[in-house]
Amino acid sequence: MLNPLRSEEEAFRFLLYVVAVVVVVLATVLVVRAVS
Amino acid sequence: MEAGALAPGRTVVHDEHDHHGPPEANRSSRVEPSLLGMLLFIISEVMIFGAFFTAYFFIRVVNGDAWPAEGTELPKLIAGVNTAILLSSSFTLHWAETALKADNRFGFKAGMFTTFALGATFLFIQINEYVHIGFSPQDSAQGTIFYGLTGLHGAHVAVGLTLLAIVNTRAFRGHFSAKEHRGVEVPGIYWHFVDVMWIVVYSTVYIL
Numbered sequence: 620m621l622n623p624l625r626s627e628e629e630a631f632r633f634l635l636y637v638v639a640v641v642v643v644v645l646a647t648v649l650v651v652r653a654v655s
Numbered sequence: 656m657e658a659g660a661l662a663p664g665r666t667v668v669h670d671e672h673d674h675h676g677p678p679e680a681n682r683s684s685r686v687e688p689s690l691l692g693m694l695l696f697i698i699s700e701v702m703i704f705g706a707f708f709t710a711y712f713f714i715r716v717v718n719g720d721a722w723p724a725e726g727t728e729l730p731k732l733i734a735g736v737n738t739a740i741l742l743s744s745s746f747t748l749h750w751a752e753t754a755l756k757a758d759n760r761f762g763f764k765a766g767m768f769t770t771f772a773l774g775a776t777f778l779f780i781q782i783n784e785y786v787h788i789g790f791s792p793q794d795s796a797q798g799t800i801f802y803g804l805t806g807l808h809g810a811h812v813a814v815g816l817t818l819l820a821i822v823n824t825r826a827f828r829g830h831f832s833a834k835e836h837r838g839v840e841v842p843g844i845y846w847h848f849v850d851v852m853w854i855v856v857y858s859t860v861y862i863l
Binding site: 628641 | 690694697749752839840847851854858862863
């Protein structure tokens with residue numbers, strides 16, 4: 620399991636996952652706002 | 656016979672009595688002390704940011720106030736460029752760490768220096784934004800929360816830059832190696848944490 624506090628490599632990978640999730644959430648919210 | 660000298664024919668035997676200085680500290684955790692310290696520190700940091708986000712969501716969701724305050728505007732584009740700069744610094748830091756593990760000292764030093772420069776640029780742009788943004792913390796609740804959240808994060812960047820400056824100084828003095836890189840790894844974890852927090856702060860404060 621990914622543990623961002625175990626090593627720099629895992630922390631970096633966690634950062635990339637956060638960026639991906641945030642981009643998806645932002646895109647969804649912005650699209651829903653634009654449509655409604 | 657001189658104290659400590661051995662009689663002819665005797666060999667040196669190292670056992671638990673052959674230890675100098677105070678006894679070693681007891682370890683109650685299987686996690687390395689330096690990593691455990693950073694883990695506990697980051698958990699407390701998440702709680703501090705959580706308190707600030709509570710204030711943010713309170714006025715936006717519970718009170719339903721306008722965001723930002725009426726008559727004010729947040730520089731989304733400049734902050735977006737700044738976000739890219741900070742995100743880049745995590746990539747250069749990862750590059751530096753990877754280079755060090757591969758015994759590439761030039762890559763390590765170049766990566767660490769670039770990371771510091773990018774972090775310092777981020778902080779400079781943030782301060783510049785404060786100068787030109789046109790509202791103060793005392794002007795409105797939104798202003799207080801904006802400066803509180805971004806300022807709290809800026810303080811973390813300043814701490815991270817101090818750690819990076821120490822790593823840079825040690826790197827240029829020839830410290831660290833492919834096997835001994837804990838002193839880079841722990842500040843690296845902190846720097847990535849600061850970056851993750853900024854992604855959350857930027858998306859909630861500037862975009863949503």
